[in-house]
Amino acid sequence: MFKNYQRIKFSLLPGTLISLTLLTFAFVLFYTLYTSQENLVFTQIEPRVWLLLKFTVYQAFLSTLFSLVVGMLLAWSLAHQAKFRGRSWLVALFSSSLVLPTLIVVFGLITVLGRNGWVNQVSLYLFDYSFGAYLYGLGGILVAHVYLNASFASRSLLHSFESIPKEKYKLAKSLNFTTFQRFMYVEWPVLKPTLLSIASTIFLLCFTSFAIVLVLGGSPAYNTLEVAIYEAVKLDFDIAMALKLALIQLGLTTLLVVFSANFRTHISNLKTATQAIAWEEKREVKYLQRGIIFLFTLFFILPLFAIVVDGLGADFSKILQEKLFIKSFFTSMGLATLSSIITLLFAILLSDAKRNLSLRYRLEDLPFSKLFNIVLSFSGNLYLAIPSLIMGLGFFLLSQRYEAPLALWSTVALLTANVLMSLPFAQSVLAPAMQRTAQRYDRLVFSLNLTKIQRWVYVEYPYLKSSLGYVFALAFCFSLGDLGMIALFGSDEFSTLPWYLYQLMGSYRSSDASGVALILLVITLSAFIFLPKLFGGNHVKD
Amino acid sequence: MLKISHLEFTHKDAKHSYTYTMNLEEKEIVGILGESGSGKSTFLDLVAGFSTSSSGSIELDTQVLTQMSVEKRPITILFQSHNLFEHLTVQKNVLLGVSKVLKENIEDVNKVQGILKEVGLEEYEHTQVSKLSGGQQQRVALARVLIRREPILLLDEPFSGLDIATRLEMLDLVQTITIENKIHTIMVTHDIEDCKRIANHVYKMQNNTLVEQ
Numbered sequence: 001m002f003k004n005y006q007r008i009k010f011s012l013l014p015g016t017l018i019s020l021t022l023l024t025f026a027f028v029l030f031y032t033l034y035t036s037q038e039n040l041v042f043t044q045i046e047p048r049v050w051l052l053l054k055f056t057v058y059q060a061f062l063s064t065l066f067s068l069v070v071g072m073l074l075a076w077s078l079a080h081q082a083k084f085r086g087r088s089w090l091v092a093l094f095s096s097s098l099v100l101p102t103l104i105v106v107f108g109l110i111t112v113l114g115r116n117g118w119v120n121q122v123s124l125y126l127f128d129y130s131f132g133a134y135l136y137g138l139g140g141i142l143v144a145h146v147y148l149n150a151s152f153a154s155r156s157l158l159h160s161f162e163s164i165p166k167e168k169y170k171l172a173k174s175l176n177f178t179t180f181q182r183f184m185y186v187e188w189p190v191l192k193p194t195l196l197s198i199a200s201t202i203f204l205l206c207f208t209s210f211a212i213v214l215v216l217g218g219s220p221a222y223n224t225l226e227v228a229i230y231e232a233v234k235l236d237f238d239i240a241m242a243l244k245l246a247l248i249q250l251g252l253t254t255l256l257v258v259f260s261a262n263f264r265t266h267i268s269n270l271k272t273a274t275q276a277i278a279w280e281e282k283r284e285v286k287y288l289q290r291g292i293i294f295l296f297t298l299f300f301i302l303p304l305f306a307i308v309v310d311g312l313g314a315d316f317s318k319i320l321q322e323k324l325f326i327k328s329f330f331t332s333m334g335l336a337t338l339s340s341i342i343t344l345l346f347a348i349l350l351s352d353a354k355r356n357l358s359l360r361y362r363l364e365d366l367p368f369s370k371l372f373n374i375v376l377s378f379s380g381n382l383y384l385a386i387p388s389l390i391m392g393l394g395f396f397l398l399s400q401r402y403e404a405p406l407a408l409w410s411t412v413a414l415l416t417a418n419v420l421m422s423l424p425f426a427q428s429v430l431a432p433a434m435q436r437t438a439q440r441y442d443r444l445v446f447s448l449n450l451t452k453i454q455r456w457v458y459v460e461y462p463y464l465k466s467s468l469g470y471v472f473a474l475a476f477c478f479s480l481g482d483l484g485m486i487a488l489f490g491s492d493e494f495s496t497l498p499w500y501l502y503q504l505m506g507s508y509r510s511s512d513a514s515g516v517a518l519i520l521l522v523i524t525l526s527a528f529i530f531l532p533k534l535f536g537g538n539h540v541k542d
Numbered sequence: 543m544l545k546i547s548h549l550e551f552t553h554k555d556a557k558h559s560y561t562y563t564m565n566l567e568e569k570e571i572v573g574i575l576g577e578s579g580s581g582k583s584t585f586l587d588l589v590a591g592f593s594t595s596s597s598g599s600i601e602l603d604t605q606v607l608t609q610m611s612v613e614k615r616p617i618t619i620l621f622q623s624h625n626l627f628e629h630l631t632v633q634k635n636v637l638l639g640v641s642k643v644l645k646e647n648i649e650d651v652n653k654v655q656g657i658l659k660e661v662g663l664e665e666y667e668h669t670q671v672s673k674l675s676g677g678q679q680q681r682v683a684l685a686r687v688l689i690r691r692e693p694i695l696l697l698d699e700p701f702s703g704l705d706i707a708t709r710l711e712m713l714d715l716v717q718t719i720t721i722e723n724k725i726h727t728i729m730v731t732h733d734i735e736d737c738k739r740i741a742n743h744v745y746k747m748q749n750n751t752l753v754e755q
Contacts (some may be wrong), residue, residue, distance in 0.1 A: 176613035
């Protein structure tokens with residue numbers, strides 16, 4: 001056992017080194033931001049900044065509220081309508097909202113709901129009435145946030161619904177509960193904790209939302225802190241203002257992360273329970289649930305369908321020959337591949353160190369093991385406190401201090417941002433899975449005296465491969481679709497697909513933009529579906 | 543008398559088909575034994591109305607239960623676990639047996655207090671059930687059986703997770719409740735000792751058919 005103890009103690013090292021590197025990076029970034037402006041006045045916050053802050057919180061609050069209400073209704077309907085054909089495909093499709101590039105979603109929503117969108121055209125044709133440009137402003141921001149987050153929330157909540165023991169439903173049925181009583185006594189107590197953690201995650205995501213507000217915000221009245229930072233750096237060259245906004249946002253997001261404490265996103269892969277709940281719904285409730293599923297499916301699928309329809313009309317022979325497209329494509333693919341490999345490696349090592357510190361028969365009795373564990377978790381969740389634009393500003397200032405080719409700085413900045421962005425999700429999937437494997441097989445592995453490599457080959461990999469594949473695909477898609485960091489570093493020399501698409505949209509090359517949006521959508525969905533298969537399909541069942 | 547005649551259930555895959563027949567007087571307990579997956583719990587699901595039989599009938603005295611919906615059947619069911627709402631107190635869990643709105647009607651509250659005394663839980667009335675031991679939780683579930691006063695009680699291995707002493711105590715409590723309240727009790731179990739202790743009749747699942755031993 002002593003030999004194993006030493007071995008485990010040594011295996012803390014890689015995770016600890018990664019954690020230290022990440023924390024040092026955060027410190028350097030913070031220090032760079034803080035020391036870059038000598039005359040930074042914090043005692044005075046201008047009315048404009050207050051307005052920005054107010055709107056940022058307001059839109060995040062409303063987005064969270066609507067996303068949760070819609071997500072809850074959808075999850076409730078899906079949980080009780082478990083028998084219709086194509087349900088598992090639908091649930092898998094809703095799960096993909098997590099990885100859909102936000103710019104694609106915005107593009108699709110504009111095509112359907114925009115001034116010249118499908119809805120307005122149909123309304124003009126049928127009733128000679130147009131709803132106008134309602135999509136630009138708070139309305140559009142909320143619609144896009146609900147689109148992305150309600151489906152994410154519904155997936156997590158559906159998982160909670162499915163975790164309710166079937167006996168509870170049988171008991172409620174035999175006690176003659178109504179649908180409302182069933183919800184209050186059986187379902188709500190299980191959903192409540194999940195709801196709180198999802199709410200805090202969605203609020204953080206909407207608080208730091210960038211691409212959606214940038215494109216749909218419309219006017220400065222609908223700017224958030226994140227977009228104002230971007231405008232201060234990129235358009236006004238007002239670094240002092242950008243820094244002030246960045247530090248305010250940094251302070252607030254750190255506070256939010258600390259308050260929400262346990263970032264557990266309850267991410268699970270695409271599988272869903274097939275066992276139906278033993279409760280035949282009343283006819284009116286059944287129609288209500290089916291109606292909710294139908295309406296949300298329409299809301300979710302139409303923008304994606306619009307991208308496909310519009311995209312198919314694009315001139316691909318022209319797009320595929322554009323030098324900037326080719327450059328953007330290879331940069332995006334290269335960065336996505338690299339960052340998903342690094343994310344996977346970091347997540348494995350951090351999760352391994354974490355399980356060493358939280359299992360009784362491993363190193364839980366080490367002094368300060370709990371504190372150490374918290375530090376490991378915090379370093380993996382840094383992105384929640386330091387969103388990519390703030391990180392970008394830090395890199396921007398560093399690139400001015402230390403001379404190197406801009407392409408090199410850009411690559412490092414994008415890779416760092418992509419890895420940090422994926423790590424919280426990667427850890428929330430891998431850490432519990434690795435902990436379970438250790439709990440189950442440690443004794444056997446120790447008694448057989450297997451080496452680290454043998455352990456991976458015979459125990460860890462067969463049980464973790466489905467989670468590893470899912471994490472790899474998530475990281476790949478996150479990286480592929482991000483428009484945060486590239487918004488600061490993007491140029492004709494250094495471009496990614498989302499940045500290229502944004503440029504096309506800005507220059508009103510709608511046909512080319514449709515084509516690029518379709519290419520990005522196809523790559524993202526294919527990566528999300530097929531990359532996990534590289535890891536060898538289904539994992540060994542628990 | 544509870545009369546179950548040629549009750550038949552066929553699985554969706556059509557590979558398994560079970561047949562059940564039994565008669566049971568009030569104040570009597572039937573023990574049902576069988577391997578895992580032999581169709582014991584399916585039988586309880588059929589009697590309770592969670593599953594539908596393809597043929598056969600269930601009658602209680604003159605009342606035909608076969609076509610009745612779950613909530614209308616005069617039945618209380620107890621599982622091995624998940625019999626309670628953990629976030630509610632003992633009192634509210636028992637009260638749910640008679641009132642779904644959980645309004646504290648003096649008459650009902652007095653009734654609950656009396657029943658909690660019967661099952662030895664009077665001092666836990668306002669305790670959240672998640673803070674009770676496994677045995678105490680099953681007592682709360684039995685208290686709800688008592689307050690509902692339904693003539694049929696179905697037990698799906700309700701005490702198999704408990705230690706021996708508590709388990710025997712709970713079995714005796716079931717017997718007392720059955721006799722004093724004139725209940726027809728059907729108990730599915732793995733353990734023949736449970737049957738020996740309290741069952742008036744023992745049945746076993748053999749070749750997908752319920753057979754009296």
